[in-house]
Amino acid sequence: MTRIDRYILILFLRTVLVCFLSLAGIFIVFHAFTAFDDLVAQTRNGDSLPWVAFRFYGPYLIMLFDMTGAIITLMAFLFTVGWLRRTGELTATLSAGISHGRIFRPMVIASGVIIVSQLCCREMVIPHFRSSLTMKAEDLNGEIEQAVRPTFDQFAGILIEGATLRTKAQTIEHPNFRIDADYEGFGDLLIADDAVWMEPGQTQIGIGQNTVTRPVGPPVAGYLLRNVKEPESIHRIASAGRGEQPVLLTPADQSWLQPGECFLATSVHPNMLHTEDTATRLASVLELSGRVRNPAVHSSLALQTQVHERIVRAPLDFGLVMLILPLVVNARGRKLFVLIGAAVGMVLAFFALKTLASALGGSGTLFAPGIAAWLPLLVVCPIAYARLRAVQHV
Incomplete structure (x- = not known):
């Protein structure tokens, strides 16, 4: 790794960190307005307010990173390249005969690491905090109770239900x-x-x-x-x-x-x-696939689609970043805000495709759940790869 690689990588990671901390700060401030009294009440057990806030908001920040990591990475990519272009550093580097693909390589690798970190949090960390992520501030030191979703064990022939x-x-x-x-x-x-x-x-x-x-x-x-x-x-x-x-x-x-x-x-x-769908969304792929394979319970088409969506999410997120990459090359000399607008439009189209595929898979219309969940990946990744190859030597 050269000095310019380290410089670009630090600039990119710093932008990612600032964007995430900004979102986290906004979330905590707005939520604390309604839950502050409950958090203060938890300090009566002898815990300090910062420790209580950390216990409550820590799992939420992990989930926030999982939800926004790919989008933050994408926007940090645009802002970093915009900054390099504004200061003239990108022009100077290109004038030395170095291609865009070589300049952006540290950010591409860092984007892959961030998406893999999201995957690890989603599959190994968040499921352990599932109870904490479904509770309110006043339940921090107590047991969480909720209604029971009646579930029929098809093998035993017994309907499992209860009060709470x-x-x-x-x-x-x-x-x-x-x-x-x-x-x-x-x-x-x-x-x-x-x-x-x-x-x-x-x-x-x-x-x-x-x-x-x-x-x-x-x-x-x-x-x-x-x-x-x-x-x-x-x-x-x-x-x-x-x-x-x-x-x-x-x-x-x-x-x-x-x-x-x-x-x-x-x-x-x-x-x-x-009874809360949040608990299902926070489950790991192994748990969800276990439910689908479990012969004792009925698995809906929506759940089967969700399992496949979780499997393809990481490569699909990376494909989204690569799909936006040609915009930062900016061979036509467009302004930064025009590039951001184009990126937002492409992101909206990306999520519209995912939503449509999920709806088709969940309803069993046109496609089976597996095919519907993999459809966005089959559409996005070839286009992203072709666009990446096109700008590597520009």
């Missing part, structure tokens, strides 16, 4: 499971005080001081229903299943269960019971 879902504890309060299959002795309803999600072999239940340790965990994943109300005398009913797969386990023949408990073996994770 506590997301951190992965617990359904007052579960009311409707049994649509024939399990001897269980009847049509399974009612209990709560239902706690447990992984195979998990022995601890609860969070913090409410943690309870059991000597043995369940053999499969599912919900542990405690203090079962219906059916009565659950400890006298034998466990039931479908084929060789266990579905409803009871203390009658399961020594690890206590009296009054019942275990529902299911692949319907509490993350699938969120």
Whole structure:
């Protein structure tokens, strides 16, 4: 890397940082106007206000970077080249026989690194903060409760629903499971005080001081229903299943269960019971693809389209940056604001194409979900590559 490469790279990254911090500052200031009292109330537990604000806004800033990283990179590209042209540094470099492609190479590589960083945040960081990103400021130190989306387990033949879902504890309060299959002795309803999600072999239940340790965990994943109300005398009913797969386990023949408990073996994770679509958008590709492949639950066309959209998002974002690259060459000598206007128009057309493809895939019109999600990439990337090759030696 030459000195001019380092100079251009620092100028570009500084512009990216300033743009992102400006957006983050605007978001925090406007949001704090409505949530400041709630944030101050959290300091009564002994935490300082800056620490409370960091805990609350930190995950939101990560999500903001994921949402705006590609657009900020694109605009920083335009502003950096505009600055180099305004100061005459670009003209001087070109007069030395160096092509636009060589000058812009550090920014192109940096753009790829930023988009890869977005991908890492989206798949590995944001899913861990999903609960924090769906809560309000007053819920910062407490449990987040929301309504339960009724979900039918097609394999077990049981509709999973309840009063509320506590997301951190992965617990359904007052579960009311409707049994649509024939399990001897269980009847049509399974009612209990709560239902706690447990992984195979998990022995601890609860969070913090409410943690309870059991000597043995369940053999499969599912919900542990405690203090079962219906059916009565659950400890006298034998466990039931479908084929060789266990579905409803009871203390009658399961020594690890206590009296009054019942275990529902299911692949319907509490993350699938969120009523807010935000929780689904914040899930990783592995989780979303797992839902699509899960035979126990129905996968909508919109969800299948969303999985493919998440897969192609990173190369599509990079294709967008490369699509705008020829504008910064500015062989016709157009002014900076004219270039920015042209870039905005191209970005709008890009997102219009993505929205149209998503709508077609979600509705099953003309294209299957996979083809619809990949259509923008098939249209944009060849054009972007051709435009990139055209300006490399200019």
